Every structure is written in structure tokens, then in C-alpha cells.
Amino acid sequence: MxxxxxxxxxxxxxxxxxxxxxxxxxxxxxxxxxxxxxxxxxxxxxxxxxxxxxxxxxxxxxxxxxxxxxxxxxxxxRQMTLAKADDFSYKEASEEEGTMGLTAYVWKNDPEIVGMTPVICSVSSIKRLYAWDVQTVGDITGDIYTFTLPDLTQISKVKAFQFRVDVLLCSPHKQWMFACGLQQHTFSRAKWIPNRDSKIVLMYQRIPKKIGLMTLSLTTKKIGKKTNVEAREVGNFLLPDHIDSSNWMGVSEEELIVLGSGPYLFIFTTNGFLLRQVDDHLTGIMHLRVDHIRVLATTMDGTLHLYVWEEGGRYPYLKKCCELKFVSSNFTLDRYFYDVICDNDSIVRVVSSETTGFSILMLYTLKTSLQS
Missing domain, CATH: 1.20.1280.50 (Monooxygenase)
Known part of the structure; x- marks a missing residue:
């Protein structure tokens, strides 16, 4: 039976x-x-x-x-994993009164909501807010502010440090907030592991010219009326000698760490085992954006390289999709910096000149749906 x-x-x-x-x-x-x-x-x-x-x-x-x-x-x-360079349309907007800083989506494209389009925001060096997606902001005095959307009513103000807040990251499911100041800490980068809400990877420097990566698992323990945060180290390693210092790092859903160093991408496990070296870039990597689907690497010649993670963390771990060349005729690549974000239909990057204070917002949008 x-x-x-x-x-x-x-x-x-x-x-x-x-x-x-x-x-x-x-x-x-x-x-x-x-x-x-x-x-x-x-x-x-x-x-x-x-x-x-x-x-x-x-x-x-x-x-x-x-x-x-x-x-x-x-x-x-998954539609962007099938895209080629010709599948994107291109638009740009410029800002001549101040360089644009970090950019974020107010909301991303959602196929379940008819008529919804992606909306982004950015803040300029002259303190101009280009949209209203500001939920949590840190300032130079070490305070962290929380606001409501969209009217930006202040909810709270917390004194985190006696120095400025340089890194402020909310975990994917909004359970944790990581904050630090680069001047007072050895940490240079921090990334939450996608869909692992209590795990974070920190890049640090303890020995001159030696970079390390530490993975922490966070838990809370309540003792009486007090809640303590406990951080358990689950991975820690120093980069091998043949890898130059790295400023760019990201983490996949399968807990694979990708680093940009010179013109190369390196893929490690959280325990430091080198899985692969990607060497198909002609110039050094200037910016790296990583999520649970994609890796976006921007090189010094302005080219944006689009990769996707292989499902299940299988070899070769990353698959190259396409390259988006720097096409703006209004901008000279001298001394500049990048910020790149993306959703399922669009890629947005900000290119800002340090010498002229001129910024360009570059928007690449898929022309048509590539879904079957």
C-alpha cells in the first residue's frame, strides 16, 4: 500500500x-x-x-x-546572456556642472508589471540628486541616515564612526548593513554573496603589497534584551605572489570570487584555490561589476566586457557574451573613472573625467526580447 x-x-x-x-x-x-x-x-x-x-x-x-x-x-x-553587441541600442546624457558619482536603479525592469521601465538615479559632485532612490546614506562625519521613499523623509540618524563612511552596503535581503571607513580600516572592498544573506567577502591588506580575502558568516545571538552579532570566519587567504595588487572584486551565487588585476580576471574559491585565469583583455581592468548572473568588466580603452556565470559553478565558470565599445564622440579618455550597473534589459555606466569634471551617462538597452 x-x-x-x-x-x-x-x-x-x-x-x-x-x-x-x-x-x-x-x-x-x-x-x-x-x-x-x-x-x-x-x-x-x-x-x-x-x-x-x-x-x-x-x-x-x-x-x-x-x-x-x-x-x-x-x-x-537569461535573455542578456544571448545578446551580442548589435542587439543593444545606445543613448547618452551628459553633466557638465559636476562629475556624477555612484549610480543605482530606483527599480529594475520587471516583466510581471506591464508598462514598467527601469529608472536610475545618480548623485553629482555638486550635491545634485538626479532621482529619489536614496534609502540609506553615509556622510563624511560618520553618520548613517535612513530615509523613506519617495519623499526622502528622514527616519533615523546613527553615529557609526568618528570618521567618514566610505563603504555602505545593505545585504541582499535587507537583514544586514556593512559600513566602514577606508582611512581607518585595512578593508578596501566588501561584497555580499548573492542569495546568501548572511555571508560577506572582505578584501584587506595586512602585509605591504599583499592582498587578502576573508569570508565571514554572520549570525545574531540574543542574550536577555541585548542582541549580539557574531562573525565566523569561513575562508581566508592571501593572493599568490604572481598576482599584482587588485582593486576590484566580486562574488558569485556559488561563492566563487572573481578579481580584476591588470588585464586579467582571476576566479578563486573562498578558500583560495585558483580555478581559472581569464586573459582576453588588451588593457587593464578599471571597473568590475558582479551579480548572480553577470560579470561586467570595463577596461582602460573604455570597452565593456559582458560575461555570464556558468550554471552550478561549472567549468569554465565564466562565459564571454559580447563587448560593448566606447562610442561617445563627446568624451576623451584621459583621467577618468567608471561606475556600471545593469538589469535584465539594460546596462548603464557613468564615465567621469577627473580633469574636466565632465560626465557622461551611457545607456545600453536590448532592442528586442531574445526570449524564445
Missing amino acids: EFQLPELPLSQIFSFLDSFSLLQAAQVNKQWRTVANSNQLWKRLYVWRWPDSKLSCGCDGLVKEWKKSYLRMTRHE
Whole structure:
């Protein structure tokens, strides 16, 4: 006689599965298919994978079937991995009164919301805010401010340090906030591991001209009315001697660390095992943007190199998609800096000259959907 678990404990077991395993479970029998297709399970997967999506932030009433939404978003997310340089349209905007700094999406494109388009914001050196996506901001006096959206009403002000805040990073699911000042700390970079909300990788320098990478797992422990934060070291290594000092670092969902050093990309495990060296760049890497799908490397000649992570962390780990050349006729590449962001349909980068104070906002958008 076939024994069947009640649906409630079966649903609790299925809550530990990823999307692929959940799809497989749905093929077993009618009861498993009913439970595996439940909105509750697929909503959990959706919100966990895309915590910044509008559907994850209060618009979930628009969704009737979370499984369909999850699968549609996954297909949409992968469309840029098929893109070539000719598949992008190009626009630019300039700012001559002050260099533009870090740029962020107010919201990204979401295929579940009809008519929604990506909106970005940037702050210039003359303190001009180009949009209103400012949730948490650090200042030169060491204070961290929290604001509401979109009216920018101040909620709180916390004194974090006696010196300025240079690095301020919110974890993917908004549970943690990492802050430090580069002048007083040996940390030069910090990256949260995508979809691993309590893990962060820190780049540090302890020995002259030697760079190290430390991975921490964070937990909270409540003692009486006080909550303590505990950081457990789960990986730590120094870069090999043949790798020059690196200023750029990112982490994949499979906990692979990618570094930019000179014209090369290096891929490590969190314990320091070198998996691959990517050497298809002609000039040095000036900027690196990494998320759970893509790696965007900008080189000194202005070229933007688009890579995607191989699924499951398989060899060769990174796959080259295309190169987007620097095409602006209004800008001379002398002394400059970059910032690059992207969503499923667009890539935005800011190029700012340190000598002239002139900035260009460069927007690459997919012309048509490449989904099958």
C-alpha cells in the first residue's frame, strides 16, 4: 500500500528545495504535483531570488500564479546572456556642472508589471540628486541616515564612526548593513554573496603589497534584551605572489570570487584555490561589476566586457557574451573613472573625467526580447 504524507508536512519538506528540485518533485504523482505547484512555495523562491523586485516589495497582489512568474522571470533574466553587441541600442546624457558619482536603479525592469521601465538615479559632485532612490546614506562625519521613499523623509540618524563612511552596503535581503571607513580600516572592498544573506567577502591588506580575502558568516545571538552579532570566519587567504595588487572584486551565487588585476580576471574559491585565469583583455581592468548572473568588466580603452556565470559553478565558470565599445564622440579618455550597473534589459555606466569634471551617462538597452 502506498503511504502518503499529509500536505502540510510535505509542503514543509518541499520548502527546502530549489526551483529545479521542485519541478522534479512535481513529476512524482498527483499529490506531489499539487503541493509542488503551490503559490506559497514559488512565492518564497521568487522573493528570495529577486528581493529588489517590485513584486517582492508590496506589489504581490498582481500575481495569481507564482510558479509562472518565477519561470517567466528566469527566462527574462537569461535573455542578456544571448545578446551580442548589435542587439543593444545606445543613448547618452551628459553633466557638465559636476562629475556624477555612484549610480543605482530606483527599480529594475520587471516583466510581471506591464508598462514598467527601469529608472536610475545618480548623485553629482555638486550635491545634485538626479532621482529619489536614496534609502540609506553615509556622510563624511560618520553618520548613517535612513530615509523613506519617495519623499526622502528622514527616519533615523546613527553615529557609526568618528570618521567618514566610505563603504555602505545593505545585504541582499535587507537583514544586514556593512559600513566602514577606508582611512581607518585595512578593508578596501566588501561584497555580499548573492542569495546568501548572511555571508560577506572582505578584501584587506595586512602585509605591504599583499592582498587578502576573508569570508565571514554572520549570525545574531540574543542574550536577555541585548542582541549580539557574531562573525565566523569561513575562508581566508592571501593572493599568490604572481598576482599584482587588485582593486576590484566580486562574488558569485556559488561563492566563487572573481578579481580584476591588470588585464586579467582571476576566479578563486573562498578558500583560495585558483580555478581559472581569464586573459582576453588588451588593457587593464578599471571597473568590475558582479551579480548572480553577470560579470561586467570595463577596461582602460573604455570597452565593456559582458560575461555570464556558468550554471552550478561549472567549468569554465565564466562565459564571454559580447563587448560593448566606447562610442561617445563627446568624451576623451584621459583621467577618468567608471561606475556600471545593469538589469535584465539594460546596462548603464557613468564615465567621469577627473580633469574636466565632465560626465557622461551611457545607456545600453536590448532592442528586442531574445526570449524564445
